[in-house]
Amino acid sequence: MQAVVERHLEFMLIEWYFEDIKHYLNNHLSIEFWSHFRREDDDDDKNNTNFISAIDKLHQVFTLYANQLKYLCHALNKSAQLETWIENLQNNLIASLIVESTKAKRFKTILLRFFEREFVSFSKSYIGSIRNRDDDDVDVDDYQHDDDDNIMDMSLNESFTDINVKESSFMSLCNKLNQLNFIIVSEEIFTKILLSKILEHIETKCRDVFDRRLLSPILRWADRIIFKWLYMILSPWSHTTYEQWKMRIEFSIYEYYSDQRISELFNMIRMYPDSTPALHDLALCFQKISIQKPLVNSLKAVFNQRLLHPGANTNDIITTYISTIQAMKIIDPTCFVMDQVAQPIKNYLAKRDDTIRCIVSSFTDENSEMYQEFSRGIDQDEDPQTMFNAGDVCDIYLDDVDPNDGLLDLKAFEAWQPASIESQPNQKIQKYRDNISSLVSIYESTDVFVNEYRLMLSERLLSMTDYDIDREIKNVELLKLRFGESSMHNCEIMIKDMADSKRLNIQIAKEVKNKQQSGDGEEQMQFGSLILSKLFWPSFKEEQFTYPRKMQKQMELFAKEYEAIKAPRKLEWKQHLGFVELEIEIDGQLRPLTVSTLQAAIITMFEDKTRHTLEELATALEVKEDFLKKKMSFWIGQQVLREAERGVYEVVVSAPTADDQNNEMVVDMEEEEEQSASDRQKEEQLKVIDNFIFGMLTNFKALPIDRIHSMLSMFNAEIYTLTIAELKTYLQKLQNDERIELSGGEYRIKK
Template structure:
């Protein structure tokens, strides 16, 4: 049954039809008048035999499809006669699909039945194109289709109704007959009309009449995306050819000039044929022109995104490419793609085990400078920096090494032209500031609002606290100060100047410990001068304050023989000068200058204390085993002992007769592996001279102290989450670790089997 809505719709349609036929006359008077007129017309036409069999067949000749392959074409009937019949049909408002006049003839069916003639030509031309790939076959096919179209188009005198019906049916049949081969050929034909970037390669030109044919056949609407894609591919090819690897100067202006000279004339042929003035042409091209200009920006942005790593490496010579990238990103939303591409390139080409951390930082500093140009707020830089601090634990040390002016590290990370400014801290945003700007939409909740003004501030800002830098700075300064072996004050003064500069960045309060270390170096020289004035000694120790220096690596080595005597004599004189203090020797640190007098030669070398202790023992006995030597000097790692003995073997002083047994060579052996003593210089690594415990080792030692607190918590309170442990540890004296550091310590304890974790709750492992 029909629904109420359907009944209402039918009722409404019926009323509209009745009003139209009745001409809004009262009652049915209009309907009666229409019936009389129709009867009169039919009567008149019947009188003139217009509806006779012969007359109607002549009229159909104007709309019946003909075979243009026949010669000559069939003769058409009189247009005046046919138009009168169609006026009657149009007056009755009959639809074209309802023309079932005489022998059930239907105009659309006749076109479908005769369209095999057109299809034969289509198949023939496309077969030739598939064999030869010659675009001229596509061009001739389109002209042939226009001939069929013109031959079958009803005359204009018959009215727009039948012509529109013909266009619909013809194009429907045509599009169903044109397969993928034609689409590809048509796209190649369009692509061939673009001017080539190479002036030696001629390009095919289509005049305005050809585009009119495309429009007549409906190709411009049907294949609009195909035509546009051909234009996009032409733009992409030109951008890649003209801009790939060209980073010195910006290319966007050059590309826009190329667009206006080469592409816009082509656009006018397609979209601006009907324009009579420049303003009309500009209005017609405004939409499509902006799309093509957008594609230029997108293509260039994609190219620069793929090249971003090499662009950063080549900076500052690649400043032009960065300007292009900045301009393109303002139009194309590809900031996320840029971050993804740069992080992927960093992982593949930079953040791998073979790359030194300093080289990574050098590249990162270049990244800072480049992304400043592309994205001044720093959002992109903040997202790119994260893998560096996570994957390289020694990043802080490399930054600090550069801050203190490490002479052996190569080029400085810091541009000397940049002013030294204090490290900026994240401040509460002042929304009353007239220059305030909101953060970019892709900033994310973790983005810091402070925007450092120099490279070092930016490097420090990727970490949560600058205290890490200060502690690492103390460790590095201690190593550099303890590595000074001569009595010159030049190196100490250089370190003092570095600390004064760093005070500007970190503040004086943060570097008070460094000030104490520098003061110790000055006081040590003064004390040594006083001791030497009382009793001359060849021992020149560096005297430091244990409470203010970073933790030094411990050792139980005992210097034998004359070394012990010299230490005791110096300690006695020091106690006389400083009765309230005493010296605690660290004999494993420092350097010993030795003159070895053998039977046939004399050697003068600078060696570490352990090597000096071993050779001193050989002065008492010519043959010794490694176990004897270790027992004589105290607790020493066996590998370190072998290293020290092999150093003397290299110099031709000792010889290993049996595994673990060494003999002093008073007379050099000709076949021995002796080398020139001048090649033996001070130890090669700074850490051998001054083995100061690293920041990571110090943190691990500190956490061992707090393990008792953690163990007590978990024993008394049971399972606890990490943040609860962190909160309770803050009441412990001197605890200053972050929750990330605590998490690392707890994970290490879990690997050792001390604790376990489940659902974020930590508990002691039963023993």
């Protein structure tokens, strides 16, 4: 019974003691604590001193009560209860200060401002000491800030002793906060400060800077400032606790850095290879933390916004696609990320009509980087071993082929195939192992490239005047190595036709010349023809018309000699495919021109008769009047012909003077009405393309007129029929309306 009474008395004593503590804390100590912080002084630096004084007072009271509790535990033989009583004391102390929600909020604000000022003071002092230190291991650039002058002003007057005293004082205060258990309340606050400073530092150091490795300097800065300050706060706790906190903060550094770099990744891709250092830093983040999903999502979104739209030039999209591959291979060598971000680009390019032509042009343009990669291995003077190391495609042969074998490069190239879904386990890497593989993988079959090259080759061959086919032979050989020998059979025949045509033209020209010398001696025009193997060339759009007699005579002579040499073969003329080099005499001056065969036929009609009606010309040439009228515009533009009256054309006797030009402005009412109707139609066309022009200028900020013209021609071919001169007039109108402006040769939307 006595023991029960004793326990009851002990319980009452402890309850009374804590009630007494509670009463003092709530009615005296809390009032004294808040008296240190007047609301009007919240922004005053004196609050730091006041805060320290207030914490010192709390710590004194806490220490007094804690010692009394220790004595009471000893007297009552309750040592096991001491930890619980101390924790109860801490909770009562905190509760007395923030018993109201408004006070709780203000208490957090006071803690935030204190820790923030302490961090700024510490970082400035530390940076100043670093700058004054003669230490080769310290990179001063790691500590550059916008407020460098303030840092120097503050730090030069502080000795290392002063800095050490300040640090010791801060650590002592943190120790008191830890004993009061305020550090638990402060966790969210100093974490917020550290993360905000890290984010600010990364943004300041890294924004638009891609040509330097910045992750390591940021980590060094964090190690010397962020983690040092964190250690001072957590020093009363265990080393394990500090290491856990450090890992959390370090993870946040990688996370913030990768977020900042991902937000600028499109610009880094556009600037590749100059942005390689920044890409290597992002690759390090890719290894440390999981950023694959945000990287893919961000890049897809920015591609859709800034690249995959009608206003973007196809060549620019292809260039960006190639740069994306190179950049992503740095970040993720497995090409898993590239495979995800590439698909939207590939799908978009596959839908564009001019993509294949742009790709094939890059393969065969000697000035392009793609051509240099494409032609590796064809140069006979190149060392096969060097060539082998230059391309990843050859790696699979290292164990199977003698390095000294002169056919090493040929075998490697013949083995090349576009990656497919059924290929090897490393199919993603294979698909993007080189730029050519990456471009070819846009399409399921290589036939589209072969067919497009065949069309381009036909255009180039038909426009030749000197039969110089060496470049085309080299290109075909390259393509044979890449796409297979059989795929280039038609192209080889086309090139052979050129060589045969050259030989036949020389032979036929001699025969015709000999017969002319033994005949009437009439001066004949020089005439040559390409003889094409019909089954191997692309089909041509037919434009039928009749040559003037003088030109027909030359064709008949050529055909007769050809049939004599190549009997029983006969020629089938493709009249519209040729071109004519001629000289026009105006005011006694000769002007050399190269024109189409139809344009030459038109002007030849004016040799014997200087004035023709449109109907006469159309009948003689056997073409429709509307079609012929469009072709007449060339000679009118050259000021060789003019429309004397409606439907009547005549040779310009002399170059027009200013008075003549003024006279031409006078037209009859009927012609003016017709012109007005044409203008109205053109105006309707301009309204349709107006939105497209402003869409392009919105996406690209500024564009030259030739770029605008090419885009409009490409994406609005059915509507857009203006010449560059007409487009310039329209853009001038938009300038006059103050809708756009011209600066540095580029048009932009006027702000």
